[in-house]
Amino acid sequence: DAASVSAATGTDGDGVESLAEQVKRLHEWVQETETGDRDDLVPGVSEKAWRQVSLSKLECLGTGCPMIDDCFPDNAKQTAFESDIVVTNHTMVGIFSTGSPNVLPEFSSIIVDEAHELVDRVTSAATSELTIGAIDHAARLARRNGGVSTGSLDHAVENYGLALAELPEQSFPQGLPAEAQYAVEAIRDASREILTQLKPKKDGESTDTGLKVAQAAMLQIFEICERIAANDASRDVLWCSRPRFNSEEGMQRLNIAPLSVNGLLSTNLWGTHTGVLTSATLSLGNSFDPVARSIGIDHSLNPETGVARAWSATDAGSPFDYPKQGILYIAKDLPTPGQSPTTESQLDTIAELITAAGGRTLGLFSSRRAAELAAEAMRERLDVPILVQGEDQLPTLVAQFSEDEETCLFGTLSLWQGVDVPGPACQLVIMDRIPFPRPDDPVKAARTRAIAASGGNGFMQVSATHAALLLAQGAGRLVRSINDRGVVAVLDPRLATARYGSFLTNSMPNFWTTTKKDVAIGALQRLSEAQ
Structure with missing residues (x-):
């Protein structure tokens, strides 16, 4: 957890770095870093500390x-605008796709790697939240810098x-209750009035930073309220929602996200650009559709021609011989x-499989609670090291897992994608259940309802597609080289x-x-004995 790291600058009595110490370390780091990229700061800092030294995009x-x-x-932006080829991340592409063209230089073609993540990244970029903290912050700035009441x-x-x-x-497809609606409208109207008061008194744009x-x-607050x-x-x-982090960040707030992002992508990204999208998991159920x-x-x-866009898809195959290198065991x-x-x-x-494998297990669970309970049970039953996501920073845990063949690593979504541990350290991948989206996921639930209302199959287009993508990504953690062998075990008979x-x-x-469980166990035992 970035909020509970210890730093050389000192910690409080519990060994946790204070907010003041984190901010001090940030000021020292900013004199040394060449990028200003938060990912380059090790150890990290809390979100609250980062906000002390950073601005939102609208500020x-x-x-x-x-x-x-x-x-x-x-x-970085100026360097990009002077370059022939720009390498960026999904977040920047997501912001661009929501209608902020100036975040990237002009381009004619775009190559998107790991393109299966594009929808979620654009959805995230187009999602807004209205928090009491953000409104109070805008009000303080207006009083301090604008002198307005x-x-x-x-x-409001x-x-x-x-x-x-x-x-x-919960979600509110039929609209907010009256009191909440009135409250949002009051904030909208008040912020509009304050924006009017903040305008320069004389002609021309103010130079007052x-x-x-x-x-x-204040404009950010107004626009979010207007949308809500x-x-x-x-x-x-x-x-x-009430995010469950700490007492401040855990306060309730209203959130609003686009029902669909395919229109945003169609208009802003594919409108005038040629796209090449790559990923190992673009074909779901043997179809790219x-x-x-x-x-x-x-x-x-195409908004310019009014005709359907031409697109083609190619399965480039794999260098791996999956039928010979791996077994899919479905616990029917x-x-x-x-x-539960x-x-x-x-x-x-799980205990039988890990014992047969001699450790060497990546456990992919549908929730943090499931991962923690499974780890607790395995630590009582087995004599192999069990690491759990959240006990340390993820790169550290993955490094420990890859270095010790008997070690097992249990975790949730972050481990389903992107973990690359070739060799005998990972010969068993366990998935506790089909990773359907949570029933209380408001965006996916709304998308399911909308598709069903238009005559489509909402479950297959949303929930099953989501699960298929994660299953493909999770199973892909097993075979990372031509020499890898092992078993993927899905403990959900519905598969x-x-x-x-x-x-x-x-x-x-x-x-x-x-x-058949005995077939999977036998294969794992033979692999373990061959090490």
Whole structure:
């Protein structure tokens, strides 16, 4: 956890670095770093500390900022604008796709690697939240830098807090309850009035840096409120949540996200650009159509020509001989997973498989609670090291897992994708259940309802496609080189018994498949004895 690291600058009595110490370390780091990239800061800092030294995108003053010469993002942007080839990340492509063209230089073609993540990244970039902390921050800036009264906004925020306290954590496809709606509209109206007061009194644009920051922060509040108040269920998904981090970040807030991003991608990314998309998991159920549909190229119209875009797909194959290198074991005899994170029969099977493998296990679980319970049970039953995501930074855990062949690593979503551990350290990959999206995921639930309402199969297009993608990614952790051998064990009988099972298995590497546990155990024992 970035918020609980110890640093050389000192820690409090519990060994946890204080906020002041984190900020001090950030100021020292900024004098040394060449990129300003948060990922380059090791150990990391809490979100609260990072906010003390950073600005949101809407608070950025652009070329009018007096610190422009020392601005890391602007320097990177200028370098990109002078380059023939620009390498960036999904986040920047997501921001560009939401309608912010100036974040990237002009380009004619784009190559997107790991393109299966594109929809989630664009959705994230287009998602906004209305928090009491953000509103209070904008009000402070307006008072301090603009000299304006924020009494009406302060009163509206109080009512908003009271309304939030009464809201359940759920989506609102039919609109907010009246009190919450009135509270959001009051914040919208108050922020609009403050924006009017923050305008320069004389003709021309103000050069006051503080005033510009206040305007940008207040504009962000106004635009989010306007979007939430409009509550267009045909375009957006609106819900209330309480993020579970700490007491401050865990306060309730309203969130709003696009119902679909294929229109944004079709218009802003594919409108005038040639795209090449690559990934090992673009073909789901032996078809590229699900992914093409989700990213806005399946039968979409080119806005300039008014005709459907031409696209083609190619399966380049794999250097791996999956049927000979791996076994897919589907635990058909186990009960269908329910609400309980784990079951005794699941734990018994996990223990048998790990024992046969002599450790060497990557455990992919559908929830953090399931991973923690399974790890606790295995530590009691087995004599092999068990690491759990969250006990240390992920790169450290993966390094420990890869260095010791007896070690097992259990975790959730971050381990399903991107972990690359070739060799005998990973000869067993366990998935506790088919990774369908959580039933309370407001965006995916809304997308499912919208597809069903238009006559489509919402379950297959949303939930099954989501699960197929993660199953393909998770199973791909097993074979990372031509010499790797092992077993992928899915402890969910629905993969073999449900009607959608073939769609899911056809999305995974074509391992030799069995539903017999003794076959999987025998193969693992032989691999273990051969080490």
